[in-house]
Structures are given as C-alpha cells and as structure tokens.
Amino acid sequence: MGLTKESVGKGAAERRLVIRKRSENDRVIALAGNPNVGKSTVFNALTGLRQHTGNWPGKTVTNAQGYCERNEKGYVLVDIPGTYSLFPSSAEEEVARDFICSGDADAVVVVCDATCLERNLILALQTAEISPRVVVCINLMDEARKKGIEIDIDTLQAELALPVISTEARQGKGLDDILATVEKLFEDEKTTSSRRKSSPEELVTEASRIYNLAVVSESGSYTKGARRLDKFFTSRYTAFPMMLLLLAVVFWITIEGANYPSELLSRLLFSLEPPIHQFLSSLHIPEIAVRALTEGIYRTLSRVTAVMLPPMAIFFPLFTLLEDLGYLPRVAFNLDCVFKKCGACGKQGLTTCMGFGCNAAGVVGCRIIDSPRERLIAMLTNSFIPCNGRFPTLISMLLMFFVGTSGGIFRSTLSALLLTLIILLGILMSFAASKLLSLTVLRGIPSSFTLELPPYRRPQIGKVILRSIFDRTLFVLGRAVSVAAPAGLVIWLMANINIADTTLLSICAEFLDPFARILGLDGVILMAFILGFPANEIVIPIVIMAYTMGGTLVDMNNLNMLSALLMENGWNWVTAISVMLFSLMHWPCSTTLMTIKKESQSIKWTILAFILPTAFGITVCALFNFIVNLFV
Amino acid sequence: MSGRRRLCDIAPGERARVFSVSEKSAISRRLCDLGLIRNTVVECIMKSPLGDPTAYLIRGAVIALRKEDAAFVTVEVISDGAD
Numbered sequence: 265m266g267l268t269k270e271s272v273g274k275g276a277a278e279r280r281l282v283i284r285k286r287s288e289n290d291r292v293i294a295l296a297g298n299p300n301v302g303k304s305t306v307f308n309a310l311t312g313l314r315q316h317t318g319n320w321p322g323k324t325v326t327n328a329q330g331y332c333e334r335n336e337k338g339y340v341l342v343d344i345p346g347t348y349s350l351f352p353s354s355a356e357e358e359v360a361r362d363f364i365c366s367g368d369a370d371a372v373v374v375v376c377d378a379t380c381l382e383r384n385l386i387l388a389l390q391t392a393e394i395s396p397r398v399v400v401c402i403n404l405m406d407e408a409r410k411k412g413i414e415i416d417i418d419t420l421q422a423e424l425a426l427p428v429i430s431t432e433a434r435q436g437k438g439l440d441d442i443l444a445t446v447e448k449l450f451e452d453e454k455t456t457s458s459r460r461k462s463s464p465e466e467l468v469t470e471a472s473r474i475y476n477l478a479v480v481s482e483s484g485s486y487t488k489g490a491r492r493l494d495k496f497f498t499s500r501y502t503a504f505p506m507m508l509l510l511l512a513v514v515f516w517i518t519i520e521g522a523n524y525p526s527e528l529l530s531r532l533l534f535s536l537e538p539p540i541h542q543f544l545s546s547l548h549i550p551e552i553a554v555r556a557l558t559e560g561i562y563r564t565l566s567r568v569t570a571v572m573l574p575p576m577a578i579f580f581p582l583f584t585l586l587e588d589l590g591y592l593p594r595v596a597f598n599l600d601c602v603f604k605k606c607g608a609c610g611k612q613g614l615t616t617c618m619g620f621g622c623n624a625a626g627v628v629g630c631r632i633i634d635s636p637r638e639r640l641i642a643m644l645t646n647s648f649i650p651c652n653g654r655f656p657t658l659i660s661m662l663l664m665f666f667v668g669t670s671g672g673i674f675r676s677t678l679s680a681l682l683l684t685l686i687i688l689l690g691i692l693m694s695f696a697a698s699k700l701l702s703l704t705v706l707r708g709i710p711s712s713f714t715l716e717l718p719p720y721r722r723p724q725i726g727k728v729i730l731r732s733i734f735d736r737t738l739f740v741l742g743r744a745v746s747v748a749a750p751a752g753l754v755i756w757l758m759a760n761i762n763i764a765d766t767t768l769l770s771i772c773a774e775f776l777d778p779f780a781r782i783l784g785l786d787g788v789i790l791m792a793f794i795l796g797f798p799a800n801e802i803v804i805p806i807v808i809m810a811y812t813m814g815g816t817l818v819d820m821n822n823l824n825m826l827s828a829l830l831m832e833n834g835w836n837w838v839t840a841i842s843v844m845l846f847s848l849m850h851w852p853c854s855t856t857l858m859t860i861k862k863e864s865q866s867i868k869w870t871i872l873a874f875i876l877p878t879a880f881g882i883t884v885c886a887l888f889n890f891i892v893n894l895f896v
Numbered sequence: 897m898s899g900r901r902r903l904c905d906i907a908p909g910e911r912a913r914v915f916s917v918s919e920k921s922a923i924s925r926r927l928c929d930l931g932l933i934r935n936t937v938v939e940c941i942m943k944s945p946l947g948d949p950t951a952y953l954i955r956g957a958v959i960a961l962r963k964e965d966a967a968f969v970t971v972e973v974i975s976d977g978a979d
Contacts, residue, residue: 349929382955383931464928471931472955485956486941494942494951494958503945597960601946604962610949712923714930715960717951 283340283368286331290338293446294364296391297375298384299346300718302403304328305433306375307343310442314735315343327359334443342369345631348383350390351464364395371397371446378408378415378430379485379719385424385471392426393461397449400428401442406435407721412482419478434724490720497594507595508684514582516680519659522574523676529573533566560756561749567805568748571656573741579652580732583621588723592617596715604710606695607702609638611715612645616694619649622740623856626651627863635711641698643860644873647852648694648880650687653744653800657847658686660804664827665840690848693884697876705872743855747798748805754795755806759813769810783885784842784892786834793846798854803847838892842885849881901973903938904950904966911939912971921968931955938971 283292297303304315304324311330328343347360364372372395376384381402392398402415421428427445431438462470496502537558544554586592592614600610611633619626626646633639650658662679702708758769776794777787788810796803808826811833830839851874852860861870906912914936917924932938932954939953949960 348926351925351929380956383957386929386931464925465933468928468931468933468936481956484953486953486958491941498942498945498951500945597944597949597951598946600944600960600962601948604948610960610962710962712921712926712962712965714923714926714965715949717958717960719958 294369530570564752903969
C-alpha cells in the first residue's frame, strides 16, 4: 500500500526518469538491490525523504530521487525498484535495468540483505560487470546478528574486489560510510569494472563460493520462529481463519476506536460554524456568498473530515503494521490457487491488499505482476475491493440499520463481522470479474511466476504510526477535502438555484429517481454517487446535505439523528443494503481511473475499468431488489 | 528415498539437490537469477493451504512456485530433513 504523493500523485506513471541535478558537478548514484532489502530505508535515511517502506518484495515501483551533500559535494540519489537481475522479467525490473545500463548513474550502490546474502551477491557481481563504480552495502546487519549469521566484511571485500560496507539503515548505523566510500571511489579515480562477462550460472557459482568463504551461519536464515509463524499463517486449517480473524480485528479496532473521536470532532467542527459565519459576514461579503461558503463548503468539509479522519488514522497504522511484519505476501501465497483458477496472477493478492488502503495505490502496485495480461486483470478488478474511503459509508449503514446505534462492545464486534462479510463479497466479486475477463477480453493461460516470502520483521511501531499518519492519512484526507469543497459548493448551488419554483437539486434527483429505484436507491443517493466520483468519502455527506437542504439547520452529530433523517426520506434496510452493494461495486473514483489510464496507456481499458464494476453493481443491486420485491 | 524426481513432487521437510532445470520452462531464467541452478540444494518448506503453490528454501530465501513451474526442475532427494 505505497500510498504517498510519489505513488499516486501526478507523474506516478512516468517511467523515464529525468535526473534533477542542482549543479553540473553533482554525481548521480543509483541504489540497486534485490526486492525488499531495505533500499528505500537507506534512501530515506540519506536524503531525508519519506519514500514508502514496507516488508514485501516490490513496493518501490518507480525510480525516486533525492539529494544529499557530503563535504560540499552534491549527490543525486536514485532509488531503483528492487530487481533480482539486470536481465529483466517484469516492467519494474526494466526500469532498474534501463537506468543502470544507460550509464546515467556515475556509481551504483548495491544494497544487500545480510540475512540472504548468497542470492544478493549474484546481483552485486552482475552489476559490477556493467557499472564502472560499484559499492556493496550489506544492510540489515542487526537482523543477521539476531539470526546468528556472521559476516566477514574483509573477506567479502577481498573476494568481490569491491568496496564493502555494513549498515543497519533502520538504526541509522553505517550510513555515512556509504557516501564516504563513494566519495573515495571518485577521488581515487578508480573504477571497479574491467571484468569479463560471466554467464548467469557462473555468477551464481561465484556468489556461492564467496558466500561460503565469508559467511558463517549456524541455523540458516530461515529461523525456527519464522517456520512456526509460517505454519500458523499458511497451514491448511489455520490460514483462512487467521486471515478472516485479522481482517475482523482490524475493522473492530477501527470501528470501536473511531466512534468517540468522530463524534467529538463533529461537535467541534460544527460548533465552529456560527463564528465562521459571523466572521465572514463582518467582512462585508455578500450574504449569498457567506452562505455558500459556510452551508455549502464548510459543512461538507467538516462532515468529510469528521467521518473520515478517525477511522483512517486508526486503519492505516494497523494495516502498515501487518505490512511491516511481512504478512501480506503470505496472503498472496494462501490465495494464489484461487487467482490461478481465475486466470490471474498470485501477486494480485498483494495488490488486492493494497486496494484496501486506496485503489489507485493498488493499481500502481500492479506493476509487480510480470505478465501484461494478468497485470490488466489485476488493475481492472482492483476497485471491487472497498478502499478506505468507502469504509465509513459501509460502517454507518451497518450501524444504523443492522446493529443499532447504542454503544457497547457487542455492537462494534457485530459490525466488524458484518463489514468483514461485505468485504469478502467484494473479494469474491473481484474473483468473478477476473474470471470473466480471463474468459473473454483477456483470454490466456496463467503465466509462470515466483513469489518471495520475505523474512518476518519486527514492525517499528512508533515509526509506523508517524509514517502512516503523515504520509498516508494526511495525503488521503487532503485529497478528499480538496474535492469535497467544490462538491459541497455544487450541491449548495443546486439546492438554491430555482427553476420554475423547484430547486435544481430536486429536478436532478427526480430525473434520476426512476432508474435509481430499480437499484433500490433514490435519485438523491444516485446523484451523491455521481458527485462522489472524485472521492468516495463524500457520498454520504452529500446525501445528508441534499436531504437537509432548504430545511432547518439540522445538527447531524450522531447516528441516531442521521438515522431518523434517512428514515424520514424513505430509507429502510433494503435501501441500506443497496447502498452498500452499490458502494462496493460502482465506477472507480477519478484518481483510480486516471491511474489506470496512465498505467495501461489505453483509453479502451480505462473505459472498461469504468464499465466493469458499474455493470456488476447495477446487475447485483437490481437482482437483489427484484428478489426482495418478490417476497416483501 | 532417492532417485530423480520433479521438484513439485517432493514433500514438505524434504531436501533435494537440483539435477537440471528444463530450458522449456518460462522461468528458467528467473530461477537462475534466484540462484536455482544445477547442484543447488533446495528444501521444500510448505504447501499453500489449497495445495498449490509450494514454498521452497532457495539459497536462504523462501520462494513460492506453482506446481507446473516446479515440474520443470528435476531433483535428487538427499534427506527428509528431520531436523
């Protein structure tokens, strides 16, 4: 779930990298290495940037660059997606190969995982045959020590004939040595190249020989503890119950934890409305503009913030903890068989998980899938996974119509379980859609793939919380707020512009109403989904705005009042289920669609990405209402 | 138990030495990048709960392969890895 401005913002799909030097003399240094060796951590520590890190192979999908200085010399550092080889087998590996082989980099630092050095040395040797200046950085030395792996750096250095340094990037140890060593390479005007080219097998044999000389490992890198955890997370009887339990627990903590802060935040923001109104009025702005600003923009903004912020601030860190631990690749391992049956790639399990955070991030993440056919399937079906922006809608529907709004542990447990069920339905639908695609427009047989299950790592809890709040939560909130403001204005205008004594809002709602009724919705709800195209978070706030518009000011601080308002407008449990189903399956948000357009480079696939979930949603909702009408 | 078998046929806990990787395999190149070549010792770690794929310990890393990919690798079983 690499959810940062880098990954889903503008230019995320730019494959070619333009190096931004600050002066002509700046040196360009590439950070290369196998997937999941802590490259991004090294990069962040050296540049002070916050490139997303996590514990699964392939989370860096684009080149990122940063700047650092040492002894008044400037360096442009480029974080390259992890690669096993410079002979690429996937789109992201091509990025790595192109950059190293193009000669754009003055030096390459090959970051290696000390706990899996034998394989990591293969890439180091391969890089040394191509690039003129190579420094080998053995990272995760602390992890290796814990596993009883001893590495003789001097022997390594002598045998590789390359400068070798050891680092513990997460602790910030040894980082200065990296630049110092690079600097020395430039000063000595020494190059490490002039090697003959070896065959791939020779590289493996050579890496193995050097490894055996320099490394002593008593128990091996795959420890007893990891074996036990893997048994637990992936064995026949415990794997799926554990997956469901973890999912339910994450939702339970989110619902239970977000409840009180949400209400508090809502009270606070609403109590600020009158003073803001007064302040704006005192500026001698026309009254109509003041009302548009407060009743339109400010009220929508505060609803979106109150509804979104608390669950997000809880969900993201929890999810990041699982990610840091290394659990997500196990999910992909458990589910691969199902993906294969759907004609898709097992790594789609990883992008599915990322979809929980944000579908756009999930779509970018699809680059880890090697086969173009399977990559498209993963991209087109990602929006069936309810993203974080849709949780509040789902949760509030559950609480108001099925669980009851009175507090208590029972309430949150039941709603967490129901939410898990709904999400399972979404996952099921994404399987069905994948199968449908692989039988029709994206026919083909599942291709080969390898999936690395990285070692478990103890999550750095403090850093995780900080990072998820600042990098993810605020970024997503910022995006939602920036689209909620204009949407609030639009809905306010629609409610206040009268055409022949009826508001534009009711005209539009009435126009949509007949079709919406077939789906079990009403015109207002469908319009809210349409206006919510830029961000799913604003759907329910828009519904509330539309229902309360023109009427007296209703304080929608708690769910009881909201529930009463919805009932007044003709809602019942069938409406609630239809809203949940349609929220689960409708067009992807604009950010996701734009990302699909960039990633697929095709209007055709983007249109299909819009139609596919919408068609599913319309069919399922219409079918559900048809059946209900038969019985009720 | 010894003799040549396909990698997909060895059971969790068994260790084997690679005899050959078929050129026909679409991922023979990738397997080589991962360090899986002739004479590499591989341990079968676990099967996924639905029976496929299977995770193998290859040069210190745990790599999952699908049945049809592992079938391209011929191995000689060396022990049942009772440790």
